Amino acid sequence: MKLYLKIWRQFDASSKGEMTDYEIDEVSEHMSFLEMLDLLNEILIQQGERVIEFDHDCREGICGQCGVMINGRAHGPLRNTTTCQLHMRSFKDGDTIYIEPFRAKAFPVLRDLKINRKAFDTIIASGGFIGASTGQAPEANSIPISYETAEEAFDAAACIGCGACVASCKNASAALFVGAKITHLTLLPQGKVEAPKRAINMVKQMDLQGFGNCSDTRACEIECPQGISVLSIAKMNLEYMKALAFRK
Amino acid sequence: MMESKIPEGPLSEKWNTYKAKAKLVNPANRKKLTIIVVGTGLAGASCAASLAEQGYNIKSFCFQDSPRRAHSVAAQGGVNAAKNYKNDGDSTFRMFYDTIKGGDFRSREANVYRLAECSAALIDHAVAQGVPFAREYAGYLNNRSFGGVQVSRTFYARGQTGQQLLLGAYQALERQAALGKVALCTRHEMLELVVIDGKAKGIIARNLETGKLERHVADAVVLASGGYGKVYYLSTLAMGCNSSAVWRAHKKGAFMAGVSWIQFHPTSLPQHGENQSKLTLMSESLRNDGRIWVPKRANDDRNANSIPEEERDYYLERRYPSFGNLAPRDISSRAAKERIDAGHGVGPMKNAIYLDFSDAIKAQGKDTIEAKYSNLFTMYEKITGINAYKEPMLISPSAHFTMGGLWVDYELMTTIPGLFALGEANFADHGANRLGANSLLQACVDGYFIAPYTIPNYLAGELNTTKFDIDHPAFEEAENAVRRQLDRFLHTNGTLSADYFHKKIGRLLYEKCGLSRSRKNLEEAIIEIRELKASFEKDLRITGDNTLNSELEKAGRIADYIELAELMCYDALQREESCGAHFREEYQTPDGEAVRNDEEFCYVSAWEWKGQNKEPELHKEPLVFEAVELAVRSYK
Numbered sequence: 001m002k003l004y005l006k007i008w009r010q011f012d013a014s015s016k017g018e019m020t021d022y023e024i025d026e027v028s029e030h031m032s033f034l035e036m037l038d039l040l041n042e043i044l045i046q047q048g049e050r051v052i053e054f055d056h057d058c059r060e061g062i063c064g065q066c067g068v069m070i071n072g073r074a075h076g077p078l079r080n081t082t083t084c085q086l087h088m089r090s091f092k093d094g095d096t097i098y099i100e101p102f103r104a105k106a107f108p109v110l111r112d113l114k115i116n117r118k119a120f121d122t123i124i125a126s127g128g129f130i131g132a133s134t135g136q137a138p139e140a141n142s143i144p145i146s147y148e149t150a151e152e153a154f155d156a157a158a159c160i161g162c163g164a165c166v167a168s169c170k171n172a173s174a175a176l177f178v179g180a181k182i183t184h185l186t187l188l189p190q191g192k193v194e195a196p197k198r199a200i201n202m203v204k205q206m207d208l209q210g211f212g213n214c215s216d217t218r219a220c221e222i223e224c225p226q227g228i229s230v231l232s233i234a235k236m237n238l239e240y241m242k243a244l245a246f247r248k
Numbered sequence: 249m250m251e252s253k254i255p256e257g258p259l260s261e262k263w264n265t266y267k268a269k270a271k272l273v274n275p276a277n278r279k280k281l282t283i284i285v286v287g288t289g290l291a292g293a294s295c296a297a298s299l300a301e302q303g304y305n306i307k308s309f310c311f312q313d314s315p316r317r318a319h320s321v322a323a324q325g326g327v328n329a330a331k332n333y334k335n336d337g338d339s340t341f342r343m344f345y346d347t348i349k350g351g352d353f354r355s356r357e358a359n360v361y362r363l364a365e366c367s368a369a370l371i372d373h374a375v376a377q378g379v380p381f382a383r384e385y386a387g388y389l390n391n392r393s394f395g396g397v398q399v400s401r402t403f404y405a406r407g408q409t410g411q412q413l414l415l416g417a418y419q420a421l422e423r424q425a426a427l428g429k430v431a432l433c434t435r436h437e438m439l440e441l442v443v444i445d446g447k448a449k450g451i452i453a454r455n456l457e458t459g460k461l462e463r464h465v466a467d468a469v470v471l472a473s474g475g476y477g478k479v480y481y482l483s484t485l486a487m488g489c490n491s492s493a494v495w496r497a498h499k500k501g502a503f504m505a506g507v508s509w510i511q512f513h514p515t516s517l518p519q520h521g522e523n524q525s526k527l528t529l530m531s532e533s534l535r536n537d538g539r540i541w542v543p544k545r546a547n548d549d550r551n552a553n554s555i556p557e558e559e560r561d562y563y564l565e566r567r568y569p570s571f572g573n574l575a576p577r578d579i580s581s582r583a584a585k586e587r588i589d590a591g592h593g594v595g596p597m598k599n600a601i602y603l604d605f606s607d608a609i610k611a612q613g614k615d616t617i618e619a620k621y622s623n624l625f626t627m628y629e630k631i632t633g634i635n636a637y638k639e640p641m642l643i644s645p646s647a648h649f650t651m652g653g654l655w656v657d658y659e660l661m662t663t664i665p666g667l668f669a670l671g672e673a674n675f676a677d678h679g680a681n682r683l684g685a686n687s688l689l690q691a692c693v694d695g696y697f698i699a700p701y702t703i704p705n706y707l708a709g710e711l712n713t714t715k716f717d718i719d720h721p722a723f724e725e726a727e728n729a730v731r732r733q734l735d736r737f738l739h740t741n742g743t744l745s746a747d748y749f750h751k752k753i754g755r756l757l758y759e760k761c762g763l764s765r766s767r768k769n770l771e772e773a774i775i776e777i778r779e780l781k782a783s784f785e786k787d788l789r790i791t792g793d794n795t796l797n798s799e800l801e802k803a804g805r806i807a808d809y810i811e812l813a814e815l816m817c818y819d820a821l822q823r824e825e826s827c828g829a830h831f832r833e834e835y836q837t838p839d840g841e842a843v844r845n846d847e848e849f850c851y852v853s854a855w856e857w858k859g860q861n862k863e864p865e866l867h868k869e870p871l872v873f874e875a876v877e878l879a880v881r882s883y884k
Contacts (some may be wrong), residue, residue, distance in 0.1 A: 012796075030520050032631075038747070039523055041799075045745045050792040051799055055313060057486040059526040061627065062411055063317040078630075085630045110457055111796045118434070121314050125426035129419035130378045134298040134696050137369070137376035141333065144387030154380040154405060157412060161316055188378050 001027050001093035005040065007052055008100040013108045013116075019098070029089040033076065034059060034066065036088055037099075054113040061085040061225065064160030067167070068113050069100040074164035074223040082162065082225045102167035106174070106210040117163050119209035120177060126205035127198040128181040130191050143189055156183035158226040165220035165228075171212030176220040178206050179236035180228045186239055196243035203240050250503065250854060250867055253657045254358040259875045260340070263362045266658070270701050271708035278303035281707050284451055284466040286438045286493050288315030290410070290688060291671025292472030293417035294695030295703075300424035302700060304707075307464055308421065308430050309453055311437045311488055311801075316418040319474055319486045320691060323410025324531035324624070325394065326402035327374075327688040329367035334391055338399040340364045345876060347686060350396045350576055351651070351679020352828035352844060353878050354506070354852070356871065358658060359676050363686075366693040371403055373696060377416035381405050394684035395532055396576035396883070402685045407531050407623045413688055417695070436462070438493045439733075439804065440726040441469065441500045441667065444716055448497075448667035452726045454734075459795040461727050463718035467710050468666045468703055471497060471654065472695065475672035477510060479809045479816070480647035480762070481754025484516050484529040490805040491812050494654055494673050502662040503854040503867060505675040506652035507812075508820035511682055511829050512763050514580035516646035517631060518600040527646035528631055530603070530624055532684040535573045537608035537617060538641070540564050540580075542601050546591035552602055552640050563587055571883040578681040578829040579883060581645035585763045586840060588644070595642040604640035645763060649687060651678040651829065652819070655854040655869075659702035660694060663854075666710070668703060670694040675852070680828025734794055737803040742787035746802035749784050753777070753806070753813050761817050766833040770821040777814045778861070784810060815855055815864055822866060825849045846878050 002025050010017025024040050031039070034056050041051040056066040061082040068083055070076035076086045091097065101109050106119040145153075157180070165176035182199055185191035191198075214233055221230045255262040255269075273281065281304050285296040288310040296308045310318060330343040343364035348355060371389070375381065381403050382390040391400040405412040424430040435456040442450040442463075450465040476491035477483045498504050515534060516527045541560045548555065563583055565572040575583070584601050593599050609617050614637060618625070625636050632642070654662045654669035656676055661668050671691035678686065716722075760773035784807065790799045826835040826842035827849070835843040852869040 028521055028523070031523055032525070035523050035525050038525060042745055042747065045789055045791055045799070046743075048789075048791055050797075053796060053798055057312055057317055057488050058319060058322045059487060060322055060528045061630075062408065063312070063319070063321050063486060065312060065314075065317045080626075081630055085627070087631065087633075089633060114796070116457075117313055121316075121422060121425075121432070121434075124419060125422035129423045130376065131423060132373070132376035133301040133420075134294075134373060134700065137372035140331070140372045140375040141388050143375060145383055146387050147383045147385045150380050150383040153378075154412075157378075157380050157405075157415065158408065160411075161314065184380070185378050188380070190376055191378050 004096040006098045031088045033086040034084050053111045059084040064162040067162045074167045080227045102163050104166045104172035123205045127201035153184050153187040156180045164223045168219040168223040173214045174206050174211040175214035175233045179232035183232040183235045199239040199243045259361050262358050270705040273704050273708050282466040283468045285470045287472035289318035289320035290691035291695040293421045295699045297420035298700040300429035306430040309433045309436045320414045321411045324407040325533040326404035326409045326685040328401050328685040329371045334400045336399045346397045350683040355679030363677050366697045370692045379412045379416045395574045396683045439730045441497045442726045444722045447665045463723045470668045471673050472670040473673050475650035477647045481750050483647035492808045495808040499857050502664045503655040505655035505852050505854040508816040509651035509680050511649040512581040512645040513648035515643045518644035538603040542587045542592040568883045575883050600642040600644045602640035603643045737790050740788040742789045744787045750806050764831045765820045770817045773817045781810045
């Protein structure tokens with residue numbers, strides 16, 4: 001099929017970017033979206049032009065490194081699907097596709113479609129862990145955890161840290177990302193000891209990184225490739241309020 | 249130079265003996281020592297976090313935008329541990345034996361025993377970190393079975409075990425970063441090892457955001473940079489996986505061992521076209537319930553569901569009745585290739601086999617199968633558009649894991665003092681074939697439980713040696729070498745992209761140094777690789793400049809892959825036997841089983857770099873078996 005692409009090109013964080021037009025032929029429906037971009041880059045190299053920079057790595061939907069806005073939607077039209085898992089059979093001959101980076105104040109553009117998501121790492125560093133150092137662990141089965149609790153914790157732990165939630169939110173809020181980590185760790189008995197400190201520190205760090213507030217539009221849940229529930233945001237709020245109320 | 253340093257005493261006491269005698273560094277002195285860790289996968293992140301917890305200063309490097317992206321994240325099926333929670337006869341010795349046998353008796357007894365011995369502690373630690381492993385209804389940890397074993401010792405977190413273990417290690421790493429003990433250098437790529445007075449003392453790294461070359465000095469360097477299966481281009485690996493850190497250390501004097509021992513995963517998705525960049529893995533755990541078959545009649549074009557039962561060949565169950573669909577990976581992959589080559593392949597390109605769940609769905613119900621594998625079935629449908637609850641999956645073998653890597657001694661130190669290699673980057677534990685769910689284990693055990701003892705043992709001797717800084721001529725020289733290479737890539741002005749060369753070397757290796765090898769093919773391959781190298785030097789085209797430039801990054805990785813490919817062929821050519829994943833067509837039984845040659849090849853092949861276009865030099869480390877008897881590895 002033939003496609004008309006409008007792709008965001010921006011040299012670096014301080015330059016002004018713009019949408020640039022490209023046409024591409026011979027796209028097969030079996031190609032992944034990123035393989036289509038590979039093909040375009042191959043053509044640009046033949047023409048001696050600088051390639052379109054985009055982030056990607058595992059290409060199987062788990063590393064969280066890829067992610068662009070496709071026709072205004074994070075990771076494109078399919079639900080629960082990362083950009084790398086989107087295939088061209090979701091498009092048809094003659095389509096025009098708009099491709100832009102995930103946009104947020106806390107995610108500055110590095111070049112073209114590549115962005116800087118260090119803000120997420122910084123939030124995790126502020127409290128997104130159970131502080132068990134190597135060597136301290138008790139026997140694994142000494143902490144029974146019900147099947148349901150383990151599954152619920154897993155649902156939240158499945159977050160891949162791609163940033164689609166932030167890019168989809170009109171406030172560029174990271175509430176789903178932070179809520180998912182708080183939910184994962186706080187549901188588990190091992191994670192309860194640090195729960196109050198974790199909630200306060202992570203919420204504070206989220207604000208410091210320049211993410212907006214949650215106004216409950218729930219766009220994040222719709223676009224999350226792992227289908228993480230907005231209930232984790234409620235859980236974050238609950239843990240945060242509890243921590244504040246009982247703070248000594 | 250190659251001393252394995254295996255401690256004295258009975259097998260089960262060796263590690264305890266080592267730990268009891270290892271030198272320690274006083275807590276006050278630890279903060280005077282810096283360790284560079286390249287890679288933030290399970291091995292790198294766990295090592296960096298554990299050493300930082302002890303009080304050392306860590307500089308952690310990864311080429312991805314965050315440590316959490318490292319390719320350990322993609323491991324699906326699980327992690328093995330000899331907990332014997334199922335009371336089904338498991339023990340440290342049993343796990344050790346399965347791993348040694350699975351590796352076709354081409355690994356060190358002492359290393360493998362230690363791996364099994366430390367496995368239980370890993371599960372304890374991961375649970376303490378909050379890894380949400382699968383549970384039974386009573387709240388205790390659940391297990392499943394994996395290829396090549398007859399007990400249930402695999403712990404799992406749905407089909408995302410690697411992700412969950414990695415998040416545990418990543419969070420531990422970030423915790424130390426917040427405490428100021430780890431400096432995180434993300435989007436940095438190691439491009440040279442700096443060796444001073446024969447010891448590893450630092451690296452040259454390129455900041456991938458700016459293109460700037462940086463000098464980093466340390467008291468020890470750890471490479472935990474993963475495997476090089478991506479040399480085959482089409483593989484289950486991430487696009488950025490590369491051999492560069494390992495290869496550049498090799499060219500600085502570190503030996504490479506078992507280089508051509510590459511595992512082809514039996515259950516990946518088949519190739520469908522020329523522009524494909526990746527062969528996605530479907531977890532081996534699917535083989536617990538899926539049955540593998542091809543049509544009995546060659547070139548049978550009928551739809552899978554319309555081929556009656558009696559016309560299906562369940563070839564693994566037929567050839568290996570006691571292990572059936574859970575035969576080890578090398579054997580399953582080779583059996584698939586045999587059927588495909590004989591004309592029984594299925595799918596549009598006739599390059600696949602069926603993995604069929606219809607019997608399991610009938611016996612257990614769709615809900616049960618969905619609960620076990622829903623994410624894999626969903627992923628399969630996303631990629632292929634096919635619903636595997638209704639028709640069998642199409643799968644085929646794909647390049648996956650490198651058993652080979654940097655040669656290391658019992659302490660995980662390479663032939664360069666002060667340079668350690670952990671996880672898939674080393675050659676140590678898997679012999680000629682790795683068992684499923686042992687790679688996460690090895691990466692974690694290396695990083696959490698071994699390196700935190702062996703690296704301090706080395707550092708204790710470094711406290712009172714001369715300290716170097718980044719103005720030392722060795723740094724100057726290393727940086728200049730890197731800069732010259734980058735300039736050359738940017739100014740070659742040829743016509744062919746880096747990917748062109750990558751695809752070319754990948755195809756060549758699949759054909760001539762892949763699932764099966766022969767003297768004739770390997771000799772041809774070496775000549776062709778040299779031709780490709782000459783072409784790469786004059787025909788490469790890199791657009792853009794020396795700032796942020798993904799094409800320039802690729803060029804360096806592919807230059808290294810081309811050289812590595814040549815060594816892989818030498819390694820495969822020299823080893824005139826079939827063992828594990830290394831199948832030499834000349835050495836097989838009449839019914840196509842591998843023939844190992846313990847008389848002549850019961851050793852580790854470690855290769856020394858001798859310079860461009862020179863033949864590498866072979867060093868042999870004899871493998872001595874005291875606890876097990878060398879046996880023909882049969883799964884029949």
